[in-house]
Amino acid sequence: MDTIGWLILVVIVVVVAAVAFVVIRRRRRGGGVIATKDKG
Amino acid sequence: MSESFQRSAGRKVMSRSSAKELGAVSHLLVDAQQRQIAAVVIGRGKKAQLVEWAQLSGFGPDAVMVVDEGALRPPADDRERAAAEGRLELVGKRALSERGNELGKLDDVTFDADTGALEDLLIGDRRVHAGSLLGSGSYAAVLDESQEPSP
Amino acid sequence: MRLLMTASQIRGLPVVTVQGGEDVAEVRDVIYSPEAGRLVGVTLNKRGFLAGRSREVLPAEAIHAVGQHAVMVLDESSLAAPEDAPDDVAHPAMERNVLGDDVLTEGGASLGKVADLVLLVGSSGEVVGYQIDKAGGGRGYIPLPAQLSVSGVALVVPNITEEFVQDDLVGLGAAVDEFRARLGLP
Numbered sequence: 001m002d003t004i005g006w007l008i009l010v011v012i013v014v015v016v017a018a019v020a021f022v023v024i025r026r027r028r029r030g031g032g033v034i035a036t037k038d039k040g
Numbered sequence: 041m042s043e044s045f046q047r048s049a050g051r052k053v054m055s056r057s058s059a060k061e062l063g064a065v066s067h068l069l070v071d072a073q074q075r076q077i078a079a080v081v082i083g084r085g086k087k088a089q090l091v092e093w094a095q096l097s098g099f100g101p102d103a104v105m106v107v108d109e110g111a112l113r114p115p116a117d118d119r120e121r122a123a124a125e126g127r128l129e130l131v132g133k134r135a136l137s138e139r140g141n142e143l144g145k146l147d148d149v150t151f152d153a154d155t156g157a158l159e160d161l162l163i164g165d166r167r168v169h170a171g172s173l174l175g176s177g178s179y180a181a182v183l184d185e186s187q188e189p190s191p
Numbered sequence: 192m193r194l195l196m197t198a199s200q201i202r203g204l205p206v207v208t209v210q211g212g213e214d215v216a217e218v219r220d221v222i223y224s225p226e227a228g229r230l231v232g233v234t235l236n237k238r239g240f241l242a243g244r245s246r247e248v249l250p251a252e253a254i255h256a257v258g259q260h261a262v263m264v265l266d267e268s269s270l271a272a273p274e275d276a277p278d279d280v281a282h283p284a285m286e287r288n289v290l291g292d293d294v295l296t297e298g299g300a301s302l303g304k305v306a307d308l309v310l311l312v313g314s315s316g317e318v319v320g321y322q323i324d325k326a327g328g329g330r331g332y333i334p335l336p337a338q339l340s341v342s343g344v345a346l347v348v349p350n351i352t353e354e355f356v357q358d359d360l361v362g363l364g365a366a367v368d369e370f371r372a373r374l375g376l377p
Binding site for chain 3: 072073133136137138139140141142174175176177178179180181182
Binding site for chain 3: 024031032035036
């Protein structure tokens with residue numbers, strides 16, 4: 001592969017890593033607004 | 041005499057008994073509940089050592105005098121280790137009210153050089169009496185609610 | 192100080208000890224009682240960039256104050272192990288997350304979807320209403336006690352709620368009292 005090819009590969013790897021990172025972080029952080037159950 | 045954290049940073053530390061230079065002040069460890077300096081941290085990093093306030097013969101304008109160099113010791117617990125690493129440094133820390141609202145950044149702290157008792161906390165252009173200090177740690181210095189800006 | 196905050200502003204806030212000045216956790220889920228109209232507690236994440244869920248939880252009684260920048264507790268012992276905490280906080284009913292719930296009147300009209308919960312914070316946490324994404328577009332607020340029933344899918348509210356949809360938080364504060372009066376509540 002020539003230099004351009006390597007460059008593109010590096011960019012793709014970085015983007016995929018960044019997206020995966022954000023997704024994992026979102027999942028781990030989680031969070032919601034939970035209503036307790038009615039006691040009747 | 042009134043002294044300040046900012047002014048005393050880097051001041052040389054001398055031994056009274058041997059007249060040797062032991063290092064320089066890097067941090068001051070505070071006991072927030074007593075509003076008092078508990079210990080002086082000398083040096084940085086792994087070589088940092090502590091000397092308790094009671095072991096000083098004087099906190100002077102030109103040098104901090106330690107009774108005897110044998111009073112220097114390595115940090116003994118988590119809090120002292122955190123102090124040695126500089127994580128408990130009051131100056132530059134965020135000031136938080138006990139209501140959970142930020143009041144600004146601690147720019148400096150003044151203390152009585154004779155007793156080590158904290159006097160005032162300087163937050164921006166405000167001067168807050170140290171009696172308002174409820175606690176301090178690696179995240180924040182917590183002040184009582186009287187320091188909240190009135191709505 | 193009386194301060195209106197939304198649940199999403201509270202989520203992610205650091206939990207800081209008054210006596211230690213340490214950030215011991217951060218807020219993950221906000222748990223509230225729609226019946227009592229108050230904050231019941233919060234679940235926690237550990238601090239740190241990639242840190243996940245914490246085992247410990249924080250019941251409302253152990254909260255010293257909720258502010259704009261931090262949730263304050265007295266010391267680390269305020270955080271409770273699940274076995275020492277009320278069941279609603281220790282094991283929150285995750286299927287009852289109200290975010291995204293459809294807001295339906297008892298007459299069957301949709302007012303929009305729940306976007307957030309609005310609380311009056313300070314030393315206690317009182318729930319004053321919901322922020323909604325209005326069916327016709329835009330943001331609105333409805334006062335509590337609005338709901339007749341709540342599930343993880345929908346919020347059923349009295350028909351008169353429609354008259355009390357407010358465009359801003361300031362309006363909500365004023366609307367709550369009038370709304371309660373109209374419903375015949377104290």
